[in-house]
Amino acid sequence: MNAKFAIVGSGPAGMYAADALLKSAPGCSVDVFEKYPAPYGLIRYGVAPDHYKTRNTSRQFARTFEENSVDFFGNVEIGKDISMAELREHYDSVILAMGAYNDRKLGINGENLNGVYGACAFVGWYNGHPEFRDLDPLLDKDGVAVIGIGNVALDVCRVLSKTRAEHDTSDICKHALDAIEASPLSTLHMFGRRGPIEAGFTPKELGEIRELEKCAAIVNASQLPNKVEGGFEGRTKGIKEKNLKILKELSDQNKPEKNVRMNLTFYASPIEILGTDRVEGIRLEKTDMVDGKAVATGNTFEISCGSVVTAIGYHTLPPEGVPLNGGTVANENGRVEPGVYVVGWAKRGPSGTIPTNGPDSRDVIELVIEDLETAGKPGGKEVDILLQKRGVRRVNFKEWQKISDMEYSRAQPPRPRERFTRVEEMLAILD
Ligand code: NAP
Numbered sequence: 001m002n003a004k005f006a007i008v009g010s011g012p013a014g015m016y017a018a019d020a021l022l023k024s025a026p027g028c029s030v031d032v033f034e035k036y037p038a039p040y041g042l043i044r045y046g047v048a049p050d051h052y053k054t055r056n057t058s059r060q061f062a063r064t065f066e067e068n069s070v071d072f073f074g075n076v077e078i079g080k081d082i083s084m085a086e087l088r089e090h091y092d093s094v095i096l097a098m099g100a101y102n103d104r105k106l107g108i109n110g111e112n113l114n115g116v117y118g119a120c121a122f123v124g125w126y127n128g129h130p131e132f133r134d135l136d137p138l139l140d141k142d143g144v145a146v147i148g149i150g151n152v153a154l155d156v157c158r159v160l161s162k163t164r165a166e167h168d169t170s171d172i173c174k175h176a177l178d179a180i181e182a183s184p185l186s187t188l189h190m191f192g193r194r195g196p197i198e199a200g201f202t203p204k205e206l207g208e209i210r211e212l213e214k215c216a217a218i219v220n221a222s223q224l225p226n227k228v229e230g231g232f233e234g235r236t237k238g239i240k241e242k243n244l245k246i247l248k249e250l251s252d253q254n255k256p257e258k259n260v261r262m263n264l265t266f267y268a269s270p271i272e273i274l275g276t277d278r279v280e281g282i283r284l285e286k287t288d289m290v291d292g293k294a295v296a297t298g299n300t301f302e303i304s305c306g307s308v309v310t311a312i313g314y315h316t317l318p319p320e321g322v323p324l325n326g327g328t329v330a331n332e333n334g335r336v337e338p339g340v341y342v343v344g345w346a347k348r349g350p351s352g353t354i355p356t357n358g359p360d361s362r363d364v365i366e367l368v369i370e371d372l373e374t375a376g377k378p379g380g381k382e383v384d385i386l387l388q389k390r391g392v393r394r395v396n397f398k399e400w401q402k403i404s405d406m407e408y409s410r411a412q413p414p415r416p417r418e419r420f421t422r423v424e425e426m427l428a429i430l431d
Contacts, residue, residue: 004379006091011041013344014097015061016361048155049172074395079319100314100345110273126176128421139183141306148311149192150200161215193269203242216255334364
């Protein structure tokens with residue numbers, strides 16, 4: 001089959017889709033488009049830098065790019081450099097895999113104050129995402145309040161609380177490491193509007209905060225139930241039980257020798273971010289749990305802090321012409337319309353780990369193949385001509401590997417890699 005497929009986004013969902021296309025449609029060609037010169041989306045810009053080994057999944061995806069029938073179109077933005085309609089003209093099917101890289105909003109007063117950051121922006125800052133590299137977050141005062149009790153909230157707190165030595169084996173960007181080290185931060189807060197059992201974090205990630213060199217996690221024992229209740233079963237129940245066990249250990253510990261505190265507070269929902277020119281504090285309302293939902297009690301309290309990071313989930317932002325349904329692309333089992341499909345977080349919202357995207361993408365690719373009636377669109381060769389005419393500097397996979405090699409070679413050991421954080425820096429290596 002000589003079908004031509006375009007995938008928009010080179011993160012896990014897009015790369016699992018590329019792999020599935022190669023297996024399901026031998027003889028096809030797959031062009032993977034990416035807005036930045038660097039591939040792998042969430043693996044590069046979302047995974048915490050101290051979870052460096054998790055980035056190894058990209059090795060598997062590099063092997064996919066090394067297949068002759070797969071081509072990387074880096075530094076090409078769909079909707080700007082080439083439109084969705086043009087992609088459809090050039091490819092037999094288009095698979096959207098652009099993730100959900102936009103922060104959801106709290107919708108409360110004070111959210112626009114200087115010092116309030118969404119997790120996309122904040123994580124993007126320490127991971128050197130070109131769009132957020134210059135975020136320069138306010139870390140000049142003591143106190144950061146992180147909203148949300150999922151794994152992203154834990155990532156942010158953990159990265160902020162680690163010492164330079166603890167970051168030795170991480171690939172956190174130098175600008176962020178220097179800023180964190182220079183910060184007087186000694187109090188971190190994580191606020192969950194629901195309770196410890198409803199929290200989105202998982203035991204491995206929660207357990208890591210027991211091991212921090214200078215930071216002690218503080219949990220109020222009175223907020224912990226004796227056991228997991230609420231009709232959870234199987235694996236989910238197991239996860240909740242393990243979380244509860246770790247939280248109980250944390251509530252029992254006394255670590256006066258550690259000078260940074262990470263307070264985990266449950267049943268507290270933010271209602272206003274306080275300050276005039278910048279964040280000075282946050283007002284929260286205590287909640288009660290009713291039928292699994294957080295219900296306001298009218299009982300409020302305030303804490304002072306210098307910045308707020310919201311880790312409350314993401315929404316997608318597809319190219320023009322693609323229909324939305326809330327925070328995801330409108331679709332039925334991944335089909336947006338015949339010829340256009342969606343996979344990953346853009347399809348189902350921001351949930352699950354990297355491997356969760358494997359079966360999800362494979363299911364959608366089955367639909368793609370079922371729908372494919374004719375093949376005969378021109379594909380990437382003509383797209384290349386179009387991009388050249390428009391003066392777009394497309395980066396191919398070999399060129400990306402050159403940039404990547406430089407990132408390894410310029411790192412100061414023991415740090416494994418020092419990323420380029422600006423598109424111009426990456427292109428300068430090539431031209
Ligand atoms: P998450 O687990 O869904 O956590 C989002 C948190 O935001 C929840 O505590 C949620 O509370 C809270 N929230 C949402 N709206 C809120 C509001 N208006 N006010 C206050 N709180 C609000 O999602 P995530 O942490 O963003 O992570 C996304 C996915 O990536 C998850 O599947 C996660 O496990 C995964 N991930 C995995 C790793 C890892 O494996 N190491 C690392 C990072 C992320 P409610 O529950 O009450 O809505």
